[in-house]
Amino acid sequence: KNMFIEQFCRYAKISTPSNPNATTFPSSQCQFEMQDELFRELSQLDSVRLEKTDKCLLYAYYNEQNIQDRLVICTHIDISFDAPNQNIKPQIHTFNGDDIILNGTSIKLDAPLGSTIITSDGTTLLGGDDKAGVSIAVLLLKFLVHHKITNIPSICFVFTPDEEIGHGTDNISMEKLIGGCKNASGLTLDGKRFKQVTCDTFNAWSFSISCSGVTTHAGSAFHAMDCSLSRMVSLISDFQREFKDPSVSKDDEGYVFIKDCQLETKFSRISGLLRSFYGQEIESFKEKIKQLCDLRLPPSYNLEFKFQYPNMREFISAEMEAKYQKICAKHGGCFKKFRGGTDGSFLSMKGLPSPDIWDGAANYHSIQEYVVVEEALEALQVA
């Protein structure tokens, strides 16, 4: 436990937000600092082979003499850009049932009495997503090395940058992950609580719709002005009637989310996200959007859909799912759909089925973020 706390706090202090607006890879240079720290720490371990890339990926191999079976454990080193994230100061508490007050704000905790809790000082996020996962992975590797455990598959630990902006696996080498192993499977440890295990993530697409209008002097606009703004506003109100947005969608319901808009007479544009656990529902969202655009936006418009990530379920066998359900039941966890995606969604699509298990982090992407240490340690046992 002390090792987990020491490691986690050391990693959390290295601020590593990814940058959604960058065109470089990785999206922020600060992520190299974390890669360096892990490289330095893992170099000290016997019988571990390391490979780092200039795209900020780090691979750590253990027990490579098993050339048949391979387990890939994936965690991400970047943290969210959604909340203040500089100068992170982790604080350690013992949960006594009361709210924890940080910087004048009280944080409601949901954890067993006596749990060890790590928070920030209340001015920044903590980065438990996914530094908790990284800490679990490193501790596991240290444990295997220390106890010289070899009657297991070969393991490739991969630490990815830019997961938070959906680019964690862009530069990943499946060859490096799997090697020549015949039986390879994956696992991600990423940002969940209450011992949640998931084999089911959203299918994710984005959309962008634009149309142009014709401006005139308002006094002589009769039958001459074509206001793209009013066409787009009609479309937006159709969306509100036809689709659920994220604020009214829960459990296994999908949504259509207008995230951004620009509304002017001359030019208007909306963009957003399509999410659903079911591929068919995504197709029906697209079909309906096309119909509504045809109805509201003539004489002309531009509609684009872009694939983001798939539901990992498509790639996970019934056998594998049953195995994870069993693990989950054994630890009193919850086997649940996850209303988001992980690096594991991409890895599964690329041929390495990779369910996700909890890392003990809660309230992620906010200054109220916290980690329940005992829950993280239980994930370590599962891994």
Ligand SMILES: [Zn+2]
């Ligand atoms: Zn994460």
